[in-house]
Amino acid sequence: MLIARTVARETIRYEDIPEPALEPGHALVRVHNVTLCGTDLHIWEDDYPAGLPVIQGHEFAGTVEAIGTNDAGIRTGDRVAVSPMVYCGLCRPCRLGRFNVCENIGCIGCYSDGALVEILSVPVEKLCPVPDSLELDLAAMAEPASIAMQAVNRGRPSPGETALVLGSGPIGLLATLYLTDLGVSVVCADTEPDRLALASMFGAVDTLLVDPRSDFPGADQAVRLDAVTDSSGPELVIEATGVPSSLETAVRLVASAGRIVQVGISARTASVPMNAVPFKEIDLLGSRNSLNLIPAGLELLARHRDQAGALITHRFAFGDLQQAFELMRSRTEPVGKIVVDMPASQSARPAGTGALTGVRA
Structure with missing residues (x-):
């Protein structure tokens, strides 16, 4: 599968690597859309504590490619957003129920490899079903x-x-x-x-x-x-x-x-x-992160699809990440949320929808 790894300051390298295997307690998610935020820009500029190299992408949604038996009732083909926050459960904030400020906090796509890949392995408990009425590009914004x-x-x-x-x-x-x-x-x-x-x-x-x-x-x-x-x-x-x-x-x-x-x-x-x-x-x-509010975020976006869509000002294909980050940095035009359309999203896009790079219709 194709991945995009940020290997040095302002440098993204595309690589072909083997697809991940299904592990117990995990699911394989085929990523459809990733949205970018200021943290992504800082990582790309190598101005972030986790350092490089890393595969970015912490705001994302896709479909379940493979999953074993699970208590959540999630099945292959289900549309999901993913909670990227990782916490230890053992430190004082975690014991207080404030795991959003865990002393050992991590984040998929920031401190560990994330969603700028075709398929990502994630723990089942990180999966958040997307409401039927909500498109996947909007669902990717459940994290913000x-x-x-x-x-x-x-x-x-x-x-x-x-x-x-x-x-x-x-x-x-x-x-x-x-x-x-x-x-x-x-x-x-x-x-x-x-x-x-x-x-x-x-x-x-x-x-x-x-x-x-x-x-x-x-x-x-x-x-x-x-x-x-x-x-x-x-x-x-x-x-x-x-x-x-x-x-x-x-x-x-x-x-x-x-x-x-x-x-x-x-x-x-x-x-x-x-x-x-x-x-x-x-x-x-x-206030930092959230207390597992991504499901509530999905519901908020589903209730207000027009407003959610208005947040998106630009779209880029997976192969055009360098241009996306350069736009974020330059601020030569108003930039809201940038959507990265991954290969799965591009193949699902009906014919005649036009270029992937540009302002959302």
Whole structure:
């Protein structure tokens, strides 16, 4: 079978290797679609703790090629997404039920070889059946959906509250979608007008365009934010950018007794007035991975197929991975989710659907 291995900085090598054999407790999954995220870009740039070489691909879906008897009732031919997170079950976080921050955490496609292969062997317990109404390219995004849902759940939202979501990339948009489903009014802020247009589609009641050169919110924006929060500030803020000034904004704007969830990741340092946290009695919470929320993520995507499809801005064939990563890095045009169509997906594609590289129809 054909694989794509990232062997050095910005270098992908395609190789022919034997197909994996079926092992007890595992299934063979024929990969149809892989979606790419910022972590994939960091790995490709050799700016990730796990190091190279590695076969990338941790957001993916496909069909079961082979499987033995299993308690989940999954059979050959079933459509599945795969939970890529690996945890030990023995460390203190795992014993507390917080395995999403396992001290020995791993991830298929990040710390070990992943889904940029034709067939992948995975433990049966990692398989998540895809709803009949959901296409496999959308199902591949269940992993980022699960991350967004984990962040929202950490914030303990209640119907009738107002949330401010800082950042309208895929995680921020999926968090907006989930919050709206839960009966929360959402205001989204971002520096890109195109992303804010999507935020409205995902349920935001208002959107605020951030000018990095000016104070945020501006006078008019502050009036609009006051109007939806009774001048008290949002009860919940989801920080989904990883930009230090955005966390500072969250602390400044959140309501007293409010909650901030930091899901955007950065190694940079934020400067936060220490008195703001106790004076407002803010709950400042981190969020990483998810507590096995990929099945819930699949259901969220299945309920909102139009919004899920709108996340996808580009498609590339398996043989064009180098171009996909170069596009992610260059940012010469707006990039949301990039779908990689694997050979199984290409053979399933009806005739006359056109090029695989380009914007989703």
